[in-house]
Amino acid sequence: MSDLVSQLKERFGDGIVDVNAETIDDWIEVTPDVLLDVCEFLAGDSAIKLDMLNCITAVDYLHTDPKKAAKADFDPHMQVVYHLSSIEHKHTLVLKVKVDRWKNGEEGSLPEVPSVAGIWRTADWHEREVYDLSGVLFTGHPNMKRILCPDDWVGYPLRKDYEMPLEYHGIRGR
Numbered sequence: 001m002s003d004l005v006s007q008l009k010e011r012f013g014d015g016i017v018d019v020n021a022e023t024i025d026d027w028i029e030v031t032p033d034v035l036l037d038v039c040e041f042l043a044g045d046s047a048i049k050l051d052m053l054n055c056i057t058a059v060d061y062l063h064t065d066p067k068k069a070a071k072a073d074f075d076p077h078m079q080v081v082y083h084l085s086s087i088e089h090k091h092t093l094v095l096k097v098k099v100d101r102w103k104n105g106e107e108g109s110l111p112e113v114p115s116v117a118g119i120w121r122t123a124d125w126h127e128r129e130v131y132d133l134s135g136v137l138f139t140g141h142p143n144m145k146r147i148l149c150p151d152d153w154v155g156y157p158l159r160k161d162y163e164m165p166l167e168y169h170g171i172r173g174r
């Protein structure tokens with residue numbers, strides 16, 4: 001892992017934000033602006049060859065309880081997490097990208113991360129699911145639309161401040 005981190009830091013500099021090689025799944029945090037280049041490197045370098053995207057998820061770091069929020073050691077944000085594998089070399093890596101909960105702090109304006117669907121085809125579906133449920137927009141995605149919720153659904157159900165509607169098209173939910 002240290003060789004890989006050295007290569008990435010040499011190549012992408014400040015775009016490599018943090019590293020943790022002391023967990024079950026080693027992870028590297030990168031900035032959104034280098035994500036695409038880092039992914040192309042990880043997938044294309046023959047010694048690394050992370051040729052399989054297992055999944056993409058998003059984590060909403062937000063405390064809705066004011067008492068817990070006051071004690072939190074982080075500012076509210078979203079984190080997009082990529083689980084990668086090399087079939088040939090039998091190793092894995094987790095990439096993380098931290099973004100604001102709302103683009104430019106403007107509530108309702110979705111945070112953006114570049115799409116990796118051009119690198120791993122499975123990202124097409126994973127990115128759509130993260131968009132649909134967590135409200136992260138993947139720029140450059142070939143078909144960025146909802147995949148699980150109806151097209152006219154309001155909000156993103158996996159965000160911690162999401163409020164379930166009382167009814168949908170006249171159908172009462174509670």
